[in-house]
Amino acid sequence: MSEHRLTQKQNALMIDPRRTRVLNSCSDKPGAVIYWMSRDQRLNHNWALLFAREKAARKGQPLVVVFALAPSFLDAPFRHYDFMLKGLEETSKALERINIPFMLLEGEPDTEISRYACQSEAGAVVTDFSPLNISRNWKKKAADILDIPLYEVDAHNIVPCWYASDKQEYAARTLRPKLQARLDEFLVPFPTILPLPAPHVHHRSPDWKQVRERLQKDRSVPPVNRIAPGETAAAESLENFIKSRLSGYATARNDPNSNALSQLSPYLHFGQISAQHVALRVAESRAPQKDKTAFLEELIIRRELSDNFCNYNPSYDRFEGIPAWAKQTLLLHGQDKREYLYTIDVFEKAATHDKLWNAAQSELVQSGKIHGYMRMYWAKKILEWSSSPPEAFEMAIYLNDRYALDGRDPNGYAGVAWSIGGLHDRPWFERPVYGNIRYMNASGCRRKFDVERYISRFREPATLFPNA
Template identity: 50%
Template sequence: MNERRLHALNAGEPGQGPVLYWMHREHRARDNWGLLHAQGLALRAGRPLAVVYGLADAFLGATMRQFGFLLDGLRLVEAELSALNIPFFLLRGDPPEEIARFAGHHGAHTVVTDFDSLRLKRQWLARAAKALACPLVEADSRNICPCRAVSDKREYMARTIRPKIMRLLPEFLEPFPALAPHPVPWPGHGPANYFVAARAALAVDRSVAEVDWARPGTDAGMGMLRAFMAERLARYHERNDPNAGAVSLLSPWLHFGMISAQRVALEALRATAPAEARDSFVEELVVRRELADNFCLHAPDYDSISCFPDWAVRSLDKHRGDERPWLYGLDDLEGAATHDPLWNAAQRQMVRRGHMHGWLRMYWAKKILEWSATPEEALRAAILLNDRYQLDGREANGYAGIAWALGGVHDRPWAERPVFGSVRYMNFAGARRKFDVAAFVSAFGDARDRELLTAMR
């Protein structure tokens, strides 16, 4: 693998025991550069190889909707690894503490782990790096072009990061080698992972129902990819119409790292769809996703208005005292009890399915800004609802998207207006010009939403 994907997190000395791959973002056995690097180290040193996962009791407001999807996916990873003579250990408790304890007990040669741009994960990795006696090496298997290799600073917008990514794409968009059966067995007894007991013991919110349209695991994600390429990629130019069914629906599997964005790009570029559709999809998959990781890595205040560009902060401050004809609290928003039937239907889509159409996510967030007393209140509400209901919440893409919608991150100033100032505005009339709002409200709204829509005609 290209060693520019790697980043040393400490200066530890290799131990005499196994090589460990600490899985925490890339939840897959296939197409995983971190796991492949760990196996390469183990083979060269003649050591056993194991995968370890630290299951935290809570993670950024995730509910059983997200934890269930994760745990069911990890069971599939365990089975796939077992067939390759690679044990999987599910550890319970504080992840960096448990990983350091496990590595110390086994005299680990090296720990290889996943790159993650989120603040909490950076804290985990820093704590583990300090506690481990052996080397801790981070591998970026999330981004096709590694985040650290693309840029060492926060990029202003897509047009500034795009040429940097495109220059590196030929180097990094390469085929994956297969993960091989590991020839050195794990000494002693293998793990006993009680996934059912772990699920039952989690003290997380179980009131948000798990979804049935998205099955976890690499095979399910690749199945969705094949369906997208065969049935929807050719219509990708219709992706901003929530009724068109032209989007990939891959975000749950990409978010949980159950499929690789690099694998998705390789397959999409070979698809028989028109070149314009392939190129547009790869632009979204590569440039926009990798811009989000760049943002969160270099702006650790990504969930605060302090991350907004100066022009947006000044403009929003100027309009703090503007009259707001509609004000909604968190209960109203969560219950889809606003005067806007389209917003309500989008909120209901998210609550029911753990997914909201991409164009509507922008509209949804901007309306929260319009209906909140302050930008700070709007930001808190948007992040809380996104992370509670979306399968792909608690993700760099989500934080960057909300910061774009509310605070002009990766955008430019627009014509000044009340409340929004110079932050880009979106409205109901514009949605009606773009797609059949009535059809979407009919699909996801309730009787009250349909009545509201009728009254607006």
């Protein structure tokens, strides 16, 4: 990791222009700057918010942060909205303490943002980057409607996704050198966001209780109360990981019983913590270098590889998006005899013959996450026990998105595509059902960790909704 750093003064005066782009051909006008907060839901360490604040200060105009609450986001149930809204409530209060009003709009984001910008006679709109199709479609529609510029800032990746590569990368080994060559330039500390003058913008703070009560969401998937949402909880989780679990991470991370993982994935998904800030804190810690290197490989290379996949492959959430060699081998073995065949209902209820798989599904439903090693096993067995590879892919995406707090995320889509569809992998020895896709079995898990101990932690039959 490079020791190169920009000074606070230099950084405060400059947001790297390679991190920003304009999504339409309009020019700035007089009027407030709107930060359309979407993927990066935090006050601190947020390049998009810093860019918007800098623009407002230079124009001598107010800055308003606006979040558009979509009536549906890829069928997310109440669990996900609850976690997100509690985090946004904390962020809104933190923003208002530094004289930046926060507004919550309810409705289709492209429509609501465009309407608000017009009504408030705004001069520019700034938003954050997401490679997901739904977000890109919202921005395209808004950019077409607005008569002011819509700036997009990659506040999620350390090296901006579109700058790191202009194509879908084959594997980590092809993206890694491109990212490492740019870390000196982009992995820099953040300036502190400074207060603005008291705004002359009429706004009404959201009634968060009423917002949650109005949500018409599937409440059969309840909140995960053991994980506190929000920027403060995310920061505490990071410091706890660095202090207690980062040392030893390289050897313990593949043991689901070790409690070695950072537990940051929900916070990274909802943008309640910055991956760049996490990388800087880990890099400057006193943990052994091998542990820091193992963690940063996942945080930077693997995570940004997932954004690259979704950014350049619009079929990222479908079987059609996997590599051609994988499609060919899976379809060739599509009619192979399966020892077990299960429906989505059996999978969802963790009612298969395999106690280890059932424990992984129970962990997902109960805690809103699966240990990374077990998520690979979980997905590969869905392939093995489904009537066809396309059906397996669809069911794995459905279950992950429905229950995982970090669902609907490039990491999740890339993870399923790797496990089932050979993404970012290579052909392996051919076998029934899997073809040349990498194989996993329970015996391999037993060589890695104490399987019975893991099963005992999520033993079925158990209530799948202990927090209901």
